[in-house]
Amino acid sequence: MRLPLAGLLLVLVLIGVGCSGRDPNRKETVPVIGVITVDGKPAESVQITFHPEGGMDQTQPTETRAMSAADGKFAATTYELGDGATLGKFKLTFKLPKLNSISMTFDGDAFKGRYANPEKSQHSIEVVSGMPIDLGTIELSGR
Amino acid sequence: MVFHSSPFRRRAFTLVELLVVIAIIGILVGLLLPAVQAAREAARRMQCSNNVKQMGLAVLNYESAYKSFPIAWWLDIPGGTNLPAANGNVWGVSILPFIEQTNLYNQFDQRFPAMNELGPIAQSNVKVISTPLNFFKCPSSPHEATEVYTGDASDAGLPITWKSAPSDYIPATGVRGAYANIAYAGNAGGDRHGVLQVYGPYGSNRSGKIGSITDGTTNTILFGERTGGGQIYVGRTVAPELTAVLSKTNGGGWGDLLNGENWMSGAISGIYSAAQAPLFLQEGPCGINCNNIRGRSFHSFHTGGAHFGMCDGSVQYLSENVEPLVLAAMITRQKGEVFAFPQ
Numbered sequence: 001m002r003l004p005l006a007g008l009l010l011v012l013v014l015i016g017v018g019c020s021g022r023d024p025n026r027k028e029t030v031p032v033i034g035v036i037t038v039d040g041k042p043a044e045s046v047q048i049t050f051h052p053e054g055g056m057d058q059t060q061p062t063e064t065r066a067m068s069a070a071d072g073k074f075a076a077t078t079y080e081l082g083d084g085a086t087l088g089k090f091k092l093t094f095k096l097p098k099l100n101s102i103s104m105t106f107d108g109d110a111f112k113g114r115y116a117n118p119e120k121s122q123h124s125i126e127v128v129s130g131m132p133i134d135l136g137t138i139e140l141s142g143r
Numbered sequence: 144m145v146f147h148s149s150p151f152r153r154r155a156f157t158l159v160e161l162l163v164v165i166a167i168i169g170i171l172v173g174l175l176l177p178a179v180q181a182a183r184e185a186a187r188r189m190q191c192s193n194n195v196k197q198m199g200l201a202v203l204n205y206e207s208a209y210k211s212f213p214i215a216w217w218l219d220i221p222g223g224t225n226l227p228a229a230n231g232n233v234w235g236v237s238i239l240p241f242i243e244q245t246n247l248y249n250q251f252d253q254r255f256p257a258m259n260e261l262g263p264i265a266q267s268n269v270k271v272i273s274t275p276l277n278f279f280k281c282p283s284s285p286h287e288a289t290e291v292y293t294g295d296a297s298d299a300g301l302p303i304t305w306k307s308a309p310s311d312y313i314p315a316t317g318v319r320g321a322y323a324n325i326a327y328a329g330n331a332g333g334d335r336h337g338v339l340q341v342y343g344p345y346g347s348n349r350s351g352k353i354g355s356i357t358d359g360t361t362n363t364i365l366f367g368e369r370t371g372g373g374q375i376y377v378g379r380t381v382a383p384e385l386t387a388v389l390s391k392t393n394g395g396g397w398g399d400l401l402n403g404e405n406w407m408s409g410a411i412s413g414i415y416s417a418a419q420a421p422l423f424l425q426e427g428p429c430g431i432n433c434n435n436i437r438g439r440s441f442h443s444f445h446t447g448g449a450h451f452g453m454c455d456g457s458v459q460y461l462s463e464n465v466e467p468l469v470l471a472a473m474i475t476r477q478k479g480e481v482f483a484f485p486q
Contacts, residue, residue: 025464045421056329061467063325067425069418079429081413081422099424101298101392102404104438105320 027062029084030127032076034135035068036094038142042072046096046140047106050076051118053089062086085127092123094140115140184446187282191311191368191443192450192458194278198312199452201241202234202339202365212351212365213237215314216403217342218256226301231256234314234339235279235397236271242278247271257398258303272307272398279310279397283444284370292373294399295391307396309372312452313405313437314339315364315474320408321426326471337474338365338454341404353454357477360454362484364473367451367461368443369405370435371395377415377423377434379444384420385436394437401437407474409467410440430470432463461485 036046050064064085066074075082094115097106109116125133156164205213218231232253239248250271255261257268273291280288286309294305315337323331340351356363370376372395375385394401411427413419423434431449435442443449448462451473461470465485472480 047425056324058328061325061328062428063321065321065425065427067422069422077411077422077425077427079412079427081411081419081425101389102296102401103406104404104436105406105408 026079027057027060027086028129029064029076029078029086030129031082031084031132032066032125032127032135033082033133034074035072035137036074036140037072037137038096038140040139042070043068043096043140043142044070044072046072046074046094048074048076049093049095049118050085050090051093051121052086053091057086064090084132085125087127087129089124089126091118091121092125093118093121094138096142110142111140184283188445188450191281191283191445192460194281195312195366195368195450195452195458196456197242197278198238199365199456199458201238202452203454203456204241205238206353208241210352212339212353214342214351214403215316215337215339215405216400218400226303227261229256229258229261230254231400233398233400233403235310235399235402244276244278247274247276256400257307258305260303269305272305272396275308276310276397279308279312279371281311281368281370281443284311284372285444286370286372286374290372292395293391294394294396294401296401298392305399307399307402309395310397310399310402311368311371311443312366312397313369313371313394313402313441314366315405315407315441315451316341316403317406318408318471318474319406322407322409322428322430322467323471325409325428326467334477335471335475336477338363338476339403341406355476356454358472358475358479361457362473363454363476364459365452365454367441368445368449369437369440370442370444371397371402375434375436376442378412378432380415382415382420382423382434384417385423385434388421389436392437393435395435405437407440408438410434410436428467429463430465430467431461459485 036043046068048066062078064076064078066076068074076085078086096110097108100107213234216233220229251268252264255265255268257272258265259269275288277288291306291308296303317337318335373390375382375389408426410429410433411425412429412433429440431441433440441449448460451459451461469482472482
């Protein structure tokens with residue numbers, strides 16, 4: 001009875017390993033989370049753009065973004081909601097646009113571009129494999 | 144006692160035999176049922192693909208007749224504010240005579256748009272565009288062709304409403320936003336227009352001539368599937384919170400002006416939850432089947448992809464895992480991308 005049980009376990013483990021692999025066409029992503037406050041209050045629909053140092057990957061282009069929910073929380077998104085950021089160094093920029101319901105684009109910026117320039121960004125992160133990042137509270141000013 | 148004295152021996156099933164037979168029948172039915180469902184979906188898909196083919200031919204026949212493609216949508220408001228003098232139309236109405244709906248087309252008074260607020264003629268135009276047409280319905284989509292929904296552009300500063308019968312097809316008017324960024328690896332400059340053009344205050348006036356498709360008619364998309372009606376779906380999940388906000392401007396009808404406005408900026412995938420509903424408006428790398436929000440992704444209920452009508456009249460079934468560059472290259476008509484056609 002021992003041997004079949006061991007065999008079954010082995011098969012289960014192999015299935016587990018075989019099915020847990022990432023999509024080979026997708027790059028590794030690491031969760032990056034945080035909370036946005038504007039003038040001390042949690043802010044909704046702030047758009048966070050992750051600007052990779054050295055520009056966008058030319059061989060397998062991806063773009064990491066995030067948007068804050070009603071409670072100000074955000075989670076970096078590359079392929080799937082909240083799946084995280086790709087590896088590397090990023091500068092973060094912030095915009096608070098409005099949805100244009102005709103063109104379905106996010107237009108304008110309630111911050112008037114103050115946090116939109118990656119060159120002047122105060123928020124840089126380095127995403128390393130297997131090390132989720134919690135950015136804590138990012139305080140922005142609406143005035 | 145003599146047991147075998149009787150010349151008759153009653154033949155019967157034992158309970159075990161019966162159970163075994165039932166179990167076997169059960170297993171066989173279990174095997175058969177998915178196959179039957181798959182065959183039914185295959186039939187629906189074929190019908191859907193046929194609609195795309197006919198619609199593609201209708202658009203090309205329109206081109207033959209008028210020497211220009213139909214305008215995806217246009218809206219002209221004189222002076223930008225004189226709403227009562229406004230006029231506009233959409234491709235779905237323009238191709239009616241080419242899908243044997245001339246009678247319906249003749250009821251549409253071209254001097255007015257289809258809007259509830261602009262007088263009796265505009266109102267009767269609304270009646271025309273709320274006529275359900277099976278032709279615009281993909282049988283795989285869960286809604287009914289008769290499911291008329293209400294549109295309302297008040298959020299965009301235009302106090303107008305309309306009603307429209309659903310259409311599961313939408314033109315590809317261009318590529319922008321995150322999708323263009325990812326497709327062109329950060330160098331998304333240049334002309335990213337699709338074939339069917341947007342005119343008026345919301346678009347630029349460009350040639351709708353077939354000669355302007357320098358990428359080649361075989362490589363360029365006219366329109367694709369996007370589940371219409373008033374319901375928003377994330378993946379295959381109904382999204383009531385998004386529906387409440389977006390359905391009236393989602394352009395889910397064949398006569399809905401906004402059906403012509405579909406500059407695509409990509410979507411993100413994910414599992415829908417009410418708390419995270421607004422986050423699914425984010426732009427991203429997904430071009431097909433992530434949600435049916437206008438300007439985000441193409442969407443169908445087929446397995447693994449959606450149909451697209453091409454400028455040469457052919458129908459392509461594109462995988463939902465299509466590379467952004469490939470779909471973007473197929474939408475733009477003269478960007479000159481080099482890409483491998485998906486097999």
